[in-house]
Amino acid sequence: MLGISAFYHDSAAAILVDGQIVGAAQEERFSRIKHDAGFPVHAISYCLEAAGLTLSEIDRIVFYDKPILKFERLLETYVSYAPSGIRSFIAAMPVWLKDKLYLKQAIREDLAELGDMKNKDLPPLLFAEHHQSHAASAFYPSPFERAAVLCLDGVGEWATTSVWVGNGRELTPLWEIDFPHSLGLLYSAFTYYTGFKVNSGEYKLMGLAPYGEPTYVDAILDNLIDLKDDGTFRLDMSYFNYATGLTMTNKRFDALFGGPPRRPESPISQQEMDIAASIQQVTEEVVLRLAKTVHEETGETALCLAGGVALNCVANGRLLREGPFDDIWVQPAAGDAGGALGAALLGWHVYEQKERIAVPGDAMRGSYLGPEFDDEAIRTALDAADARYQRLDDPELMSRLAGLMGEEKVVGWFQGRMEFGPRALGGRSIIGDPRSAKMQSVMNLKIKYRESFRPFAPSVLRERVSDYFDMDADSPYMLIVADVRKDLLVELDEEQQKLSGIDKLNLKRSQLPAITHVDNSARIQTVHEGTNPRYHALLKAFEAQTGCGVLVNTSFNVRGEPIVCTPADAYRCFMRTEMDVLVVGNFLLLKEDQTPWEKDEAWKEEFALD
Template structure:
């Protein structure tokens, strides 16, 4: 049975295809259109998934949309009626769009499918899943667990903002929900907006900013913004928020509570903004820990699966793991709405069609999340030649050796290998790499390569076999979704004077043997690299360790700020020529910046809308 899943029309549109319960391919539309968080129908991703499956539309048994549009329209309408007449103007402006996109979305989807393949659009093929059930399915069905509690948390689906399900074999059933407008995701997004970042894209910046601050506002938030019960259930005080009735997240009363208006985008960050970030992060962790502790006690289950946008909060995930209420945790790598496409396909296969599920203990079904397009060597050479690239073709050994030499020399390395990752993280398929031992690499990569805010931390990739020797973590973390501290023997204690520095100034103080991936609180967002899912990247790390004694590399996504992660070899070459990346490996092709035609240089610093 071949099932195509689709998410679209909000943000991070995607498609995924599943054959007899096995994930064949998945990709976000933004990687093809080069529009960050593209919400359009994922026509390109659908075409890719069909090609990866070697299938035509006639061979697809079902197409599944990740949520139920009419339920979402019902929520929008009932919310307006509950708050009327407040917000009439925003309601008046939005109503034509709601009618077009929600009530008639089935027709819109069918028309878009016809543009790809007429046989995809047959009425009997089209199914719908509920938003949070899609999230839950995306986490449980690929997990390595026969049984688990499944917790999903995001902004909002149709009505649900938080759900709890039980998974057992092929069975998955939701038994608890929290409904809009009470949402942990929207609380975090409100503080994202208030601290001057973009909602639905800047939340991870708030998480990265939090360690520079102190949670001085956490008590105020718990007293005024959110009422959290012992079991983690919660309600928001809607007097402070405008997302129900207006086109902004917070209101004047919110400004009064925190003593100032919202920070403007790109305005200078001060200590107060860092303290606000630390505070909302602390509140989020408190809610999540109360939820997980209560669920473990109530169900007696030992395994936890997580999905939804809040599950991308890898700091909270790390604290849940260390808390020990659950023995094992699996987080869907595409935890946001893109993963809903995959969840919808898996939900249709296992839940709606009641097909059996096969679990491999200790090994998830995501294939390392390397589910996107790949290119063979001949095609890589043809594509690079078409854009005027100068390259040398090396055998496997020479490629690894040349890349390690570039890394040891302190160069920023573009690494475009194998299948593209599904989800927001680069995992060694479309990555920029660097030497984590360098005290200047973090700042250089942020300012000269990524063109992004200097406070943003970088993640370490580490050989799975070595993770416990370098980090306070001894389990798989292949998807960069768990934060752990660098082990004390690799850390350097900061002096009192260094501790007293203004938040961001602490960045320039080496804190460990791998300063470029050690955040100011000695934490790191760890990715374990496995020989079975990414043998070439594993081999690179192994050779880097042999050369330096360090089994760790900086791994950040291959893009600049505001740009989707690169997909094709041409994308990689353009980013290489538009930034200070000095060395590029695409398949077995090696490119050095000083050997390229200077006329091909690009101004990438201003090429994309800031995220």
């Protein structure tokens, strides 16, 4: 069963064999184009290779949404808002009339070319609904026999919020909120207004929020969103331009917040920080109210989440702590990429009517579902790059790395299968010592080349998570935020406590300053020996040498670049940045041993800033 998502953003493919998830990957990792929306030819090819199958051996191919319903929504929206939006309508129609209305034919042609087959010989091509794909990706791989399911995103065909109940292989829709009333698009409107890029900058807004005060909450609730006690809502569309326009917000929105949107890459002011704090608080309130209602209506004790809003790990942390559900599970590829997996699972459980057995932990295999490379492939790639390396067996390698990180060296860590979803989870990561006071700024400014305010996440041994954080639960996908334990915090003096905004950035707040955000929280990844034994072994080696069972973990890329996929990608990123050490499989590379690359800053133009 092959699932595909494409043509909006984050194209991806996923494949099942006998109902088991065998492979899944985003097209961006192969094409090296961030959020690549094109037909995922490379991702499909990888999935077929991972399954050991040809396209002709696939039973069904399932696409993650229904383009005709999207076109219906587009037309109805323009008609209802006419005559406003005529420029946007004129811009959109040729694309739809030329390409998107004929997507089924286009997809079949692309598949036929990929499989070197005649169109008529292709497997059956089916189309799921967008939120149905999200719901399937959330429930079917979860560890629960039955659960409530909440999907929150920008918009699918019509739905922006949907509620489901999963039980065995059954996935039953209960109700939805439709476009243009969208929590995801509300958050994206503020992403746009604060100068970040829609569909990729939302996590920056979340990271910026703790620097501000929620002074605009009342303005948002009084003007922009009519929020009911049960969490349902309507937006006042007179403030927004996204329904038919070419921007997210309009001049009335500007007037409410005292000026035009911040220019991208310009200095961030206290106002942007306060706006970020405000919309984050409103978003959390909506999610909590919706969850309470879903719990009351379904009586379920577990909740599954998907859709782009489910990547808001601060809201997820509050859901876990404040209930009302006993347990929650978030699909690690919660955005549109995960729709490919949901589509494949729908093909198996709904179209094929195959039974589902819940897997303890979950069925995602740690989300390590992408390509991996053996010693021979790694050595070939490193030799082709004229790299200088040593090959070390695991015990020596782990001990050596632990010592290097104890010396505040920054390590590129490339191991096993690539992660599926937006987070690096110890397969394609940049790692370092969380006790280092300089690590956060070094990683941001000299390695990632990104904004200084952005926080880094801790990877922590699952068996020691409660020694460092106010939680004792699994968070293998870095989708839960919790506070650093109070006994690890550093008491701030009176002058330090008076600081506001970005001035808070460089204060040492805990014994683990590199992963402690300005509100004393951290976005936690618990590392499990069963799903990532090598990363777990490295953490154990670091703990043995330092007493610390935590590492800093960020994705192996620079700003605007997709996470690295191949050993060649890893070496290139290593040499272009100020990373000190690279480990690819069992091969150890020190920057000081490499032939220096000519200083050519032009490569930074290769990737569009996210």
